[in-house]
Amino acid sequence: xxxxxxxxxxxxxxxxxxxxxxxxxxxxxxxxxxxxxxxxxxxxxxxxxxxxxxxxxxxxxxxxxxxxxxxxxxxxxxxxxxxxxxxxxxxxxxxxxxxxxxxxxxxxxxxxxxxxxxxxxxxxxxxxxxxxxxxxxxxxxxxxxxxxxxxxxxxxxxxxxxxxxxxxxxxxxxxxxxxxxxxxxxxxxxxxxxxxxxxxxxxxxxxxxxxxxxxxxxxxxxxxxxxxxxxxxxxxxxxxxxxxxxxxxxxxxxxxxxxxxxxxxxxxxxxxxxxxxxxxxxxxxxxxxxxxxxxxxxxxxxxxxxxxxxxxxxxxxxxxxxxxxxxxxxxxxxxxxxxxxxxxxxxxxxxxxxxxxxxxxxxxxxxxxxxxxxxxxxxxxxxxxxxxxxxxxxxxxxxxxxxxxxxxxxxxxxxxxxxxxxxxxxxxxxxxxxxxxxxxxxxxxxxxxxxxxxxxxxxxxxxxxxxxxxxxxxxxxxxxxxxxxxxxxxxxxxxxxxxxxxxxxxxxxxxxxxxxxxxxxxxxxxxxxxxxxxxxxxxxxxxxxxxxxxxxxxxxxxxxxxxxxxxxxxxxxxxxxxxxxxxxxxxxxxxxxxxxxxxxxxxxxxxxxxxxxxxxxxxxxxxxxxxxxxxxxxxxxxxxxxxxxxxxxxxxxxxxxxxxxxxxxxxxxxxxxxxxxxxxxxxxxxxxxxxxxxxxxxxxxxxxxxxxxxxxxxxxxxxxxxxxxxxxxxxxxxxxxxxxxxxxxxxxxxxxxxxxxxxxxxxxxxxxxxxxxxxxxxxxxxxxxxxxxxxxxxxxxxxxxxxxxxxxxxxxxxxxxxxxxxxxxxxxxxxxxxx
RNA sequence: GCCGGUGUGAUGGAAUGGUAGACGUGACGGACUCAAAAUCCGUUGGGCGAAUAACCCGUGUGGGUUCGAGUCCCACCACCGGCACCA
Numbered sequence: 001x002x003x004x005x006x007x008x009x010x011x012x013x014x015x016x017x018x019x020x021x022x023x024x025x026x027x028x029x030x031x032x033x034x035x036x037x038x039x040x041x042x043x044x045x046x047x048x049x050x051x052x053x054x055x056x057x058x059x060x061x062x063x064x065x066x067x068x069x070x071x072x073x074x075x076x077x078x079x080x081x082x083x084x085x086x087x088x089x090x091x092x093x094x095x096x097x098x099x100x101x102x103x104x105x106x107x108x109x110x111x112x113x114x115x116x117x118x119x120x121x122x123x124x125x126x127x128x129x130x131x132x133x134x135x136x137x138x139x140x141x142x143x144x145x146x147x148x149x150x151x152x153x154x155x156x157x158x159x160x161x162x163x164x165x166x167x168x169x170x171x172x173x174x175x176x177x178x179x180x181x182x183x184x185x186x187x188x189x190x191x192x193x194x195x196x197x198x199x200x201x202x203x204x205x206x207x208x209x210x211x212x213x214x215x216x217x218x219x220x221x222x223x224x225x226x227x228x229x230x231x232x233x234x235x236x237x238x239x240x241x242x243x244x245x246x247x248x249x250x251x252x253x254x255x256x257x258x259x260x261x262x263x264x265x266x267x268x269x270x271x272x273x274x275x276x277x278x279x280x281x282x283x284x285x286x287x288x289x290x291x292x293x294x295x296x297x298x299x300x301x302x303x304x305x306x307x308x309x310x311x312x313x314x315x316x317x318x319x320x321x322x323x324x325x326x327x328x329x330x331x332x333x334x335x336x337x338x339x340x341x342x343x344x345x346x347x348x349x350x351x352x353x354x355x356x357x358x359x360x361x362x363x364x365x366x367x368x369x370x371x372x373x374x375x376x377x378x379x380x381x382x383x384x385x386x387x388x389x390x391x392x393x394x395x396x397x398x399x400x401x402x403x404x405x406x407x408x409x410x411x412x413x414x415x416x417x418x419x420x421x422x423x424x425x426x427x428x429x430x431x432x433x434x435x436x437x438x439x440x441x442x443x444x445x446x447x448x449x450x451x452x453x454x455x456x457x458x459x460x461x462x463x464x465x466x467x468x469x470x471x472x473x474x475x476x477x478x479x480x481x482x483x484x485x486x487x488x489x490x491x492x493x494x495x496x497x498x499x500x501x502x503x504x505x506x507x508x509x510x511x512x513x514x515x516x517x518x519x520x521x522x523x524x525x526x527x528x529x530x531x532x533x534x535x536x537x538x539x540x541x542x543x544x545x546x547x548x549x550x551x552x553x554x555x556x557x558x559x560x561x562x563x564x565x566x567x568x569x570x571x572x573x574x575x576x577x578x579x580x581x582x583x584x585x586x587x588x589x590x591x592x593x594x595x596x597x598x599x600x601x602x603x604x605x606x607x608x609x610x611x612x613x614x615x616x617x618x619x620x621x622x623x624x625x626x627x628x629x630x631x632x633x634x635x636x637x638x639x640x641x642x643x644x645x646x647x648x649x650x651x652x653x654x655x656x657x658x659x660x661x662x663x664x665x666x667x668x669x670x671x672x673x674x675x676x677x678x679x680x681x682x683x684x685x686x687x688x689x690x691x692x693x694x695x696x697x698x699x700x701x702x703x704x705x706x707x708x709x710x711x712x713x714x715x716x717x718x719x720x721x722x723x724x725x726x727x728x729x730x731x732x733x734x735x736x737x738x739x740x741x742x743x744x745x746x747x748x749x750x751x752x753x754x755x756x757x758x759x760x761x762x763x764x765x766x767x768x769x770x771x772x773x774x775x776x777x778x779x780x781x782x783x784x785x786x787x788x789x790x791x792x793x794x795x796x797x798x799x800x801x802x803x804x805x806x807x808x809x810x811x812x813x814x815x816x817x818x819x820x821x822x823x824x825x826x827x828x829x830x831x832x833x834x835x
Numbered sequence: 836g837c838c839g840g841u842g843u844g845a846u847g848g849a850a851u852g853g854u855a856g857a858c859g860u861g862a863c864g865g866a867c868u869c870a871a872a873a874u875c876c877g878u879u880g881g882g883c884g885a886a887u888a889a890c891c892c893g894u895g896u897g898g899g900u901u902c903g904a905g906u907c908c909c910a911c912c913a914c915c916g917g918c919a920c921c922a
Binding site for chain 2: 212213216217220221223225227242243244245246257300324325326327328330331332335336337338339343344345346348413414415535536538539636637638639641642643644645647649650652653654656657659660663699700702703704705706707710713773774775776777779780781782785806817818819820822825826828829830
């Protein structure tokens with residue numbers, strides 16, 4: 001019988017849809033396992049071949065867990081608010097809700113086509129009012145607890161999307177989505193005080209089973225540094241405060257720098273001798289984007305503030321002060337000490353402006369460049385009471401001194417900024433607040449949730465950057481929930497990170513119309529046991545959702561401090577580069593490609609994109625090879641964490657393997673016991689496959705199954721042998737195995753494969769053959785192999801080794817100085833000429 | 836510049852400090868076939884050989900530790916990802 005994947009897949013998908021073998025049961029006595037994948041954004045392009053990698057991996061994991069007796073929650077949903085849909089709607093004059101609905105239908109078709117064991121009854125959609133009611137509810141709780149606040153601030157403004165972007169959405173000075181330049185703009189914005197959770201977001205990482213690079217990236221992004229604030233007396237009638245991590249270098253300070261945006265400058269306006277010059281510098285700095293100030297322009301510029309003098313508390317000397325845009329207003333106090341001897345930026349600045357460079361840490365040559373010691377064992381010089389101490393000793397010593405003398409205090413700073421939460425767009429959750437002249441910002445009553453998005457004529461944002469909702473005066477004008485007077489609704493909407501910050505909770509209890517998530521459901525399912533997703537979400541979604549979850553913990557909605565017990569990450573799937581130099585033969589053609597495409601031409605693999613024409617559509621692959629082959633290949637493609645390149649040939653190899661498995665049905669002997677010949681390879685495979693799936697090493701798990709099948713062909717097999725293969729292969733190729741399970745008669749006995757809970761268990765004692773081939777080395781070099789009885793003692797092994805003809809020859813006239821025996825693996829003889 | 840990662844046959848990739856190249860592509864040879872496809876069985880790192888005899892070389896480069904190093908340590912090179920004037 002031929003393996004007709006198309007008919008088989010349709011048959012079982014329909015069966016699963018009807019019988020729901022993948023439904024999660026809240027409260028079930030079995031141990032629970034909650035496996036989560038990042039829900040997709042339902043774009044118009046449909047699923048691309050990158051999606052199945054993480055989806056299939058978690059499907060394999062959860063299918064195996066189910067077979068091991070777990071009550072599994074493996075849900076799916078759609079992150080449906082967002083700019084691409086809105087932009088499409090604007091262009092084609094279709095309501096974004098309709099676009100979203102159609103895209104979701106297409107995604108759902110494709111996901112079902114791939115045979116994932118999702119609990120479809122728990123499917124959610126963040127743009128559904130029944131869902132965003134609770135997104136709004138959580139926002140109101142944040143507001144009521146003082147964590148949502150409005151602030152006028154300089155924000156990132158995308159000139160093309162006409163929308164405010166979070167820092168995280170600006171990549172190399174351009175909009176992450178559209179690539180248009182990002183400029184700074186003053187705007188009043190809703191902010192979420194994520195920085196209040198900064199310490200906890202770092203410290204609680206220690207308890208989590210996240211892959212190390214995720215932890216490191218989050219820590220770096222939050223950027224905690226501990227130092228101290230030092231206060232200096234000035235001749236301007238007020239003190240100034242700086243932040244530094246290197247208080248030990250205070251004796252080496254030769255000037256001070258203030259940020260151009262610092263408000264103190266305005267206060268000092270009349271007493272700064274060269275105010276015109278300073279004002280011009282400030283204006284020029286304001287015109288530069290952050291990108292220009294940072295990336296493009298590392299040359300130091302600045303203006304000395306005439307008449308301003310700062311007293312150094314440890315030397316008693318007066319220091320000059322400069323304004324320079326290398327000092328950021330948003331970090332520390334906006335004023336820094338200049339220590340040119342031991343900070344390269346300060347050195348550059350001091351050299352340009354002819355300021356003294358004082359060496360206070362020995363070990364470098366500060367006339368050539370700043371000396372930044374690699375470790376903290378360098379010794380202090382020219383530093384009064386610190387002289388002779390190491391840097392390590394000097395930092396706390398100076399801190400202590402500064403605190404005692406009353407000019408310093410210990411301080412922790414973060415690079416993380418509060419989260420800009422407003423978007424001047426239509427397709428997002430309306431912010432459920434109103435503004436009353438008398439009462440200020442007020443939450444709408446929770447009974448009025450969800451605050452639904454009204455229908456508008458046009459989705460285009462206004463040129464002055466107001467949301468399209470601002471034009472809907474009927475909707476905007478309302479009454480104040482506090483005093484009943486006239487009030488206006490907030491017209492900004494939430495960013496698309498809002499809905500995804502808590503969606504994993506909604507899956508636990510998706511139809512609850514009383515609460516975001518019910519207490520019992522959350523207590524049963526939380527936390528997520530294993531969450532897999534892309535590295536690109538490490539500093540965005542992953543951090544934001546940890547923040548929301550911690551807040552929900554604080555107000556008693558959830559019972560765990562952290563949402564995800566375990567986090568792993570997958571590599572991207574790349575396509576063939578059509579412009580790769582390796583594709584052409586002659587040198588001229590190669591040079592032409594390099595000339596035309598530059599470094600791009602040197603890469604064999606590149607991101608799939610429409611413009612390159614190298615996009616692989618899952619629909620086509622399923623059509624040609626079947627869903628099981630696609631699933632198997634995307635798992636076999638290589639190390640899960642690394643990027644991998646799609647290869648049409650290798651897909652065929654996986655189809656061939658499935659054919660070989662299918663054809664085993666024709667040759668399997670009519671016997672339910674394991675055949676003695678195959679017993680060892682079966683038990684070895686159970687161990688390997690079980691452990692490899694848990695470790696996300698799907699490629700080697702599949703390789704082991706291939707090895708097992710090769711053995712079956714070499715040795716012959718029983719139906720019992722085949723049963724073992726079916727059980728272990730079923731998470732990877734569920735449709736085909738379901739059919740085989742039925743054809744071999746097992747379904748009639750124990751029900752369909754999707755309902756099995758007898759994942760095989762290996763027996764260590766049956767894993768190895770009774771004989772073992774081991775390596776024989778002489779002086780560390782491989783010289784022979786011999787076969788020994790399993791677990792033979794050293795004496796027996798050496799007897800066999802010495803009996804080997806080749807080894808015996810090498811031993812002639814030599815003395816055995818030492819023998820190293822690694823049990824069942826290797827013997828190493830150390831020989832030297834006999835005396 | 837800082838942080839993290841990677842470097843292995845023609846190719847995707849395997850290898851708790853213990854026989855480098857599992858498994859899969861591709862290639863070559865054979866069986867079946869009128870023939871092809873499919874399928875099945877072999878061979879396939881390089882050098883020197885008639886040899887599936889022996890020997891030598893081989894995991895980015897150069898050193899080191901070890902009886903033994905792809906794996907550990909030091910220095911360097913190349914590429915990929917993230918952050919970047921964060922005081």
